[in-house]
Amino acid sequence: MQPEVIQSLLQIGPTHYLVLGATLFSLGVLGFLVRSNIIVLLMCIELMINGAGITFITFCRQLGSLEGQVFVLFAMVVAAVEIAVGLSIVVLVFRNRSTLDADKMEVLKW
Amino acid sequence: MVEGRQVFDLLWLVPAIPLFGAIFNCLLGARAGNLIVSIVGCGSIGLAFALSVCIFRAFLDLPPEDRMIEFCVFQWIAAGNFLAPIDLLLDPLSMAMITMVSGVSFLIHVYSVGYMEKDKCFARYFFYLNLFVFFMLTLVLAGNFLVLYIGWEGVGLCSYLLISFWYEKRTAAAAGLKAFVVTRFGDFFFALGIMLVFVQFGTIHFHSVFEDPAKVIDSRMAMWIALLIFAGAVGKSAQIPLHTWLPDAMEAPTPVSALIHAATMVTAGVYLVARCYPIFELSPVSLQIVGITGLLTAFISATVALVHTDIKRILAYSTVSQLGHMFLALGVGAPAAAVFHLLTHAFAKALLFLGSGAVIHALHDEMDIRNMGGLRQYIPATFYTFTIGALAMSGIPGLAGFFSKDAILHATFVNGGFLMWALIVITASMTGFYTFRIIFMAFFGEKRWDVHIHHPGTVMVIPLVLLALLAAVGGYMGVPHVLGGGDRISNFLAPNFGNPEVHATAEPSNKGVALAAEDETAVVESEEAAESEKVLEGVTAETLAEGEGHAPAGSPEMLLMLVSAVMAFSGVGLAYFFYVTPEGREVPAMLSDKFGAVYNILTNAWYFDKVYKAVFIDTYMLMSEFFWKAVDTAVIDHAVRGVAGSLLGGGSIISSLQLGLVRWYATVMVLGAIIIILYI
Structure with missing residues (x-):
């Protein structure tokens, strides 16, 4: 590898942030698809939201506008609310069904 | 008391009073109690009758050419050139009809009070009955086709309601439905006829339509209109082929049979044809059809009446047969005779029905004459009045039916030909047979029943006696000239049925020739009649005016009268021989064995x-x-x-x-x- 390329890789730039965001998002998706514990699923959702958030911030820095930051702030608020509601549902589900396995929760189908 | 012409302004009250009675009995009857219901029910009809008698007296004071009073109650429909006011028309024909209808209705209402006293639907019964009288009076007083049609459908509705009066009984409900559907079938054509009249004439007003229909329509169009109207009459008056509903209609309470299915509603068809006679006269073909229908109906239903054993059904078939006589009279150009027969038949048949009602009542709803017998001693009043009715019905000389039937027979002989005459004379003899068969089987012989007799109360006997009186003397309004009478009924009705003088001189018996051109005897006969008319030309013009187109022909008419009287007596005598004398007792059974096929046809009412x-x-x-x-x-x-x-x-x-x-x-x-x- 040429030194300039190594140099540019070591230099932390937008690419790194985008890769980080994409990785986080993919890990979230992957985790959501393979795990069955509801709490883990909620955590995976958080991962995806934050992955998307990092991507937003990156582009907002890159383009020099503030809309991305506004979006991220909103997303964080929504995520906090979502986790509050989600966790209370999880607690109730656990009390009623004594399990946190998402695959066992299939009664709401026709 | 209102004087002079003013009384005619009260004409609208004649139908309105029964309507008031109907509304009262409908809304308050159930709460008012039987006494008030009967007072209102009978009283309203009685008032209407009294009023029509007053009007009748004032009417007679008018000179004959003024006897046509129109009275508009209110403008009802006015759409473009289509005008349909509610207007009433009082002429001799409707005058005779309203007097008869209200009078007979009144007597039957009074009788019903006794007959229906135990019924739990007393008020409903009188509601229907009053409503019926309202519609019937509207029908006969109508001044245009639409008002007539309202009355026409109204009486049909009331007939339906009253036939099905005991609606818990399946057969009664079915009979009501049958009557309604069959008559509606005819009414459909009648409605088409009215539309055709409007299309052709541009008006439905009787006076304008009938004034001179020949100016507007040719005989072909007249035939169509006449036949459509006649189809309505066939349904309502139970003529072949739509006669099957009337025998079934006997499911109705007996006074209803007397009122609706004998005296009034079923004669509406005769009234209608008589009313529309100017149109029928334009088309000889339609008159021919009317006459032949009437003749066939008279004959066929009389044969059926010979073998039936249900007292009311015998009378029903007899009614159909007598209505056939009336249509025959209309068909052979004697509308006055038809109306005359309508009136006398109304009295006699109402009497017979009420009498049979008393018999049925006495024997606890027994209707089979085979289960009667010997009733003469038990209910003598019913026996005597019933016998008077039967004598009048059979055409025994001196009573009402004789004169009217004779007028029909004479007109048939002159205009219809020998064959029609022979058939109708045989029918007359059958009439005597079947009416007296009832009498001999129900009132004579040994008793074939064991129940406690219900004696008819006074309210039931009084109408019987009054009707018997009418049936006995009703014929004297039309005693023919040969017997020294004035033939007042045709004289009275003359303004309605054109000017007979013109027919008598200008076109002597042309209808007879047209009617039975193939029947040579008839031609000869009618020529004879024409000749004898010439012989009689010296007679006063008045006599000619009363002669309905064929002034009396002296001795031939006497001969005809004699023949018909002999035939009537022979029918009665045969019934006496069959059902009273010991030798004759076995004959009916023997005959029915021997002619099993014929007997079957008759008991099945010709399989209609x-x-x-x-x-x-x-x-x-x-x-x-x-x-x-x-x-x-x-x-x-x-x-x-x-x-x-x-x-x-x-x-x-x-x-x-x-x-x-x-x-x-x-x-x-x-x-x-x-x-x-x-x-x-």
Whole structure:
């Protein structure tokens, strides 16, 4: 590898942030698809939201506008609310069904 | 008391009072109690009768040429050039009709008070009965076709309601339905006839239509109008082929049979044809059809009456037969004779029905004359009045039926030909036989019943006596000239049926020739009649005016009268021989054995009902079943169910994708997203 390329890789730039965001998002998706514990699923959702958030911030820095930051702030608020509601549902589900396995929760189908 | 012409302004009250009675009995009757209901019910009709008598007296004071009073109650429909006011027309014909209708109705109402006293629906009964009288009076007083049609349908409705009065009884409900449907079949054509009249004349007003119809329509169009109107009359007056409803209508309470199905409603058809006579006169063909229908009906139903054993059905067939006589009279150009017979028949037949009602009442609803007998000693008042009615009905000289029937027979002989005359004379003899068969089987011989006799109360006997009086002397309004009478009825009705003088001199018996051109005897006879008319030309003009187109022909008429009287007596005598004398007792059974085929035809009423059932009802049932099973169930239901089922099936396939697993949904979502991204 040429030194300039190594140099540019070591230099932390937008690419790194985008890769980080994409990785986080993919890990979230992957985790959501393979795990069955509801709490883990909620955590995976958080991962995806934050992955998307990092991507937003990156582009907002890159383009020099503030809309991305506004979006991220909103997303964080929504995520906090979502986790509050989600966790209370999880607690109730656990009390009623004594399990946190998402695959066992299939009664709401026709 | 209102004087002079003013009394005519009260004409509208004649139908209005019964309407008031009907409304009262409908709304308050159930709460008012039987006494008040009977007072209102009978009283309203009695008032209407008293009023029509007053009007009648004032009417007689008018000179004959003024005897045509029109009275507009209010303008009802006015659309463009179509005007339909509620207007009433008082002329000799409607005058005679309202007097008869209100009078007979009054007597029958009074009788009903006794007959129906135990019935729990007393008020409903009088509501229907009063309503019927209202519609009937509207019908006969109508001044245009539409008002007549209202009355026409109204009486049909009341007939339906009263036939099915005991609606818990299946047969009664079915009979009411049958009567309604069959008469409606005729009414449909009548409605078409009215429309045709409006199209041709531009008005439905009687006076303008009948003033000179020849100016507007030719004989072909007159034939169509006449036949359509006649179809309505056939249904209402129970003529062949629409006569089958009347015998079944005997499910009604007996006073109803007397009022509606003998005296008034069924004669509405005769009234209608008489009313529209100017149109019928324009078309000899239509008169011929009317006459032949009447003749066949008279003959066929008389034969059926010979063998029936239900007292009311015998009388019903007798009614059909007598209505046939009236149509025959109309057909052979003697409308005055028809109306005369209508009136005398109304008295006699109402009397017979009420008498049979008293018999049925006495024997606790027994209607089979085979289970009667010997009633003479038990209910003598009913026996005597019934006998007077039967004598009048059979045409025994001196009583009402004789004069009117004789007028018909004479007109038939002169205008219809020998064959028609012979048939109607045989029918006259059968009339004597079947009426006296009832008398001999019900009132004579040994008693074949063991119940406690219900004696008819005074309210039932008084109408019987009054009607018997009318049936006995009613004929004297039309005693023919040969017997020294004045033939006042045709004189009275002369303004209605054109100017007979013109017919008598200008076109002597042309109808007779036209009617039976192929019947040579008839031609000879009518020529004879014409000759004898010439002989009689010296007679005063008044006599000619009263002669209904064929002034009395002296001795031939006497001879005819003698023949018909002999035939009537022979019928009565035969009934006496068959049902009273010991030698004759076995003859009826023997005859029915020997002529089993004929007997079967007669007891089955010439298979009219069976044929209609096979042709119309069964076909209709088959069609219904076809449409039910083949079309409705197979096609329509399957189509609807198919659509629903395919949606359901498709849905169940798709719904199998709904596993309820969150991660499965997420996987599908991700895959979808990936596909979309790849596609972009």
